[in-house]
Amino acid sequence: MKTSYLFSILLFIPVLIIQTTVVPLISIGQVIPDLILILLVYYSVTEGQIYGTVLGFVYGFAFDLVTGSLLGSTMIAKTVAGFVAGYFSSENKIDIYLMFFNFGMIVFLAALVDQIIFSFFSAFDISSNIFLIFFQNAFLPAFYTALLSMIIIIFAPKKRIL
Amino acid sequence: MLRFLNSFWFNFKEYIILSALVIFSLFIISQNQSPAVQKVRAIAFGTFASVTSIVSDIFNIKGLKKENEQLRETNAKLMLQLSKLREAAIVNDELKEMLALKDSSGFPLISASVVSKSFSRVQGTITLNVGSSDSVKVGMPVITDKGLVGIIYSVSSNYSIARTLQNVDLKITVKDERTRENGLMKWNGEKLVIINVPKTYQIKKGDRIVTSELSSLVPFPIPVGVAAGSNNVETGIFNEIQVIPFVDFTKVENVFVLKTVASKEIDELELNFLKKFQ
Numbered sequence: 001m002k003t004s005y006l007f008s009i010l011l012f013i014p015v016l017i018i019q020t021t022v023v024p025l026i027s028i029g030q031v032i033p034d035l036i037l038i039l040l041v042y043y044s045v046t047e048g049q050i051y052g053t054v055l056g057f058v059y060g061f062a063f064d065l066v067t068g069s070l071l072g073s074t075m076i077a078k079t080v081a082g083f084v085a086g087y088f089s090s091e092n093k094i095d096i097y098l099m100f101f102n103f104g105m106i107v108f109l110a111a112l113v114d115q116i117i118f119s120f121f122s123a124f125d126i127s128s129n130i131f132l133i134f135f136q137n138a139f140l141p142a143f144y145t146a147l148l149s150m151i152i153i154i155f156a157p158k159k160r161i162l
Numbered sequence: 163m164l165r166f167l168n169s170f171w172f173n174f175k176e177y178i179i180l181s182a183l184v185i186f187s188l189f190i191i192s193q194n195q196s197p198a199v200q201k202v203r204a205i206a207f208g209t210f211a212s213v214t215s216i217v218s219d220i221f222n223i224k225g226l227k228k229e230n231e232q233l234r235e236t237n238a239k240l241m242l243q244l245s246k247l248r249e250a251a252i253v254n255d256e257l258k259e260m261l262a263l264k265d266s267s268g269f270p271l272i273s274a275s276v277v278s279k280s281f282s283r284v285q286g287t288i289t290l291n292v293g294s295s296d297s298v299k300v301g302m303p304v305i306t307d308k309g310l311v312g313i314i315y316s317v318s319s320n321y322s323i324a325r326t327l328q329n330v331d332l333k334i335t336v337k338d339e340r341t342r343e344n345g346l347m348k349w350n351g352e353k354l355v356i357i358n359v360p361k362t363y364q365i366k367k368g369d370r371i372v373t374s375e376l377s378s379l380v381p382f383p384i385p386v387g388v389a390a391g392s393n394n395v396e397t398g399i400f401n402e403i404q405v406i407p408f409v410d411f412t413k414v415e416n417v418f419v420l421k422t423v424a425s426k427e428i429d430e431l432e433l434n435f436l437k438k439f440q
Contacts, residue, residue, distance in 0.1 A: 021214050053180050083180050133352055
């Protein structure tokens with residue numbers, strides 16, 4: 001378990017570098033996929049709900065620290081996203097959940113929760129159209145992240161990697 | 163009691179851990195402005211940026227980099243001078259002399275590259291490969307040849323983070339170049355808007371919006387964008403004016419930090435003035 005945590009945190013560093021340098025190049029408008037969330041969902045499904053919740057907290061903290069966003073906002077969003085994704089962790093159903101379409105749906109749900117919470121904590125005008133903001137800030141990035149996750153999961157190991 | 167606690171932990175440990183971590187996150191949010199947090203953050207992003215700058219460099223075409231940088235610097239200087247000239251044409255020369263306004267023609271620029279970006283829709287930030295060792299300070303404006311990008315928010319020795327205009331926490335005083343009317347511009351999570359604009363103001367679609375001299379962040383006019391019409395508010399006496407920025411924040415790679423910060427002397431003078439009448 002401890003080695004597993006260490007590996008998932010070490011894997012986070014290159015993913016974070018790619019997220020902040022390469023991923024903006026594949027943005028559509030301002031919609032950017034979230035590679036960190038895909039990694040988080042993968043670990044939540046394969047390692048369990050508590051693991052996912054704690055890992056989400058660590059990932060969020062590191063992300064907030066190095067990107068200059070409001071410290072704590074990504075932390076809280078990723079913690080809850082890891083918790084939600086953890087509902088889909090079951091010893092005998094891992095293979096089913098890691099299937100192409102199923103994994104995409106789990107990522108979509110977790111990304112939606114992640115983005116809604118993040119938007120909420122990034123206080124914008126109450127006078128703005130809240131549905132439009134949630135559509136642009138939460139639904140579109142979640143959909144793009146889910147699409148990308150379906151491609152990534154083809155290459156990901158279907159069993160626990162450590 | 164111990165048995166009850168044991169069974170409670172066993173049944174609800176996921177929720178207990180979640181609640182504890184969420185409460186801790188909320189506590190961290192409340193500590194954002196503390197100097198200790200700022201210091202830890204400066205060290206963390208400085209270390210991370212030194213790694214990302216290597217990756218970022220791979221994606222830049224190396225041979226053209228220097229030449230591009232020089233051309234951009236010339237462009238940025240010309241843009242600032244043009245902006246200044248536009249101002250000069252509008253303001254009466256005679257009045258200017260009478261008020262003994264100083265005409266500062268030199269704009270010291272620090273050239274920088276963007277090493278990483280965080281483009282959430284509400285908290286846009288960019289990390290630059292210049293820091294306090296290059297004389298970058300918190301509050302300095304970041305520009306390109308097109309106009310204002312943002313303001314330096316945090317600085318380590320070799321790197322700095324700037325809040326872009328697409329950040330809800332950044333508010334700047336701007337003015338309509340044609341009508342000279344001032345207003346407060348901010349990012350509302352969806353678009354750039356000048357808020358609380360009296361309906362009597364004459365700002366029209368297509369007007370150039372520049373930073374105002376009244377701004378405590380940017381002391382002289384830098385182009386920001388063009389007015390794209392008003393979001394007519396039916397009730398009340400105020401309107402919102404939408405602004406389309408000149409700079410495309412998703413594509414910005416090379417920028418300049420304007421080596422100037424708003425005058426502390428002016429701030430202190432105004433503060434003393436206010437205190438006197440309180």
